[in-house]
Amino acid sequence: MSIANYESYANLHAVDLLKGNIGSWLTIESLCGLSDGHSLLEALSWIIDHLSKGALLPNSKGIIPQRGEYPYHINIKVDLYAPRSTATIRIERTPEGSFEPDLAETIHYYPAIDDEPMDSPDPQIDFVQMRSFGMLTLWSLAELFNDGTQPK
16 A cells, blocks of 8 residues: 555544444543544544553543553454545453453544545445554553653
8 A cells, every 4th residue: 555545544534334424433432522524543643642641441430540450451453445445443442351342332434425425335345454453552552652641
């Protein structure tokens, strides 16, 4: 993929597939501040920023544990699809000792509604680039962006 392709993905917008219009995060509180129809780039930047502050996902009691004290696993999956540029971000929180997430949310990203009608049939997906980030990678990434205000 060239830089031009990545730029086309960065400008994809959040869509609520059930309603067929712009959408946003609903159940992950730290991401609810993103506007409806935010871009994929905005979402990824927001996620990295919140990770760097240690504030992405609270536990089931609403408390955000410090590094090394997480009683659950966070997994972030980013999928990029082609030939039509679309993407998906899925965030899951799985309690320690469990195989099933107790919190999961998926947001789909499509070209702006003005660019292509949402009700147009999608061509067959011919290419998928999948990336999955677990706790070790997420903490390393967060440290790269940490502004020094969070204890390590």
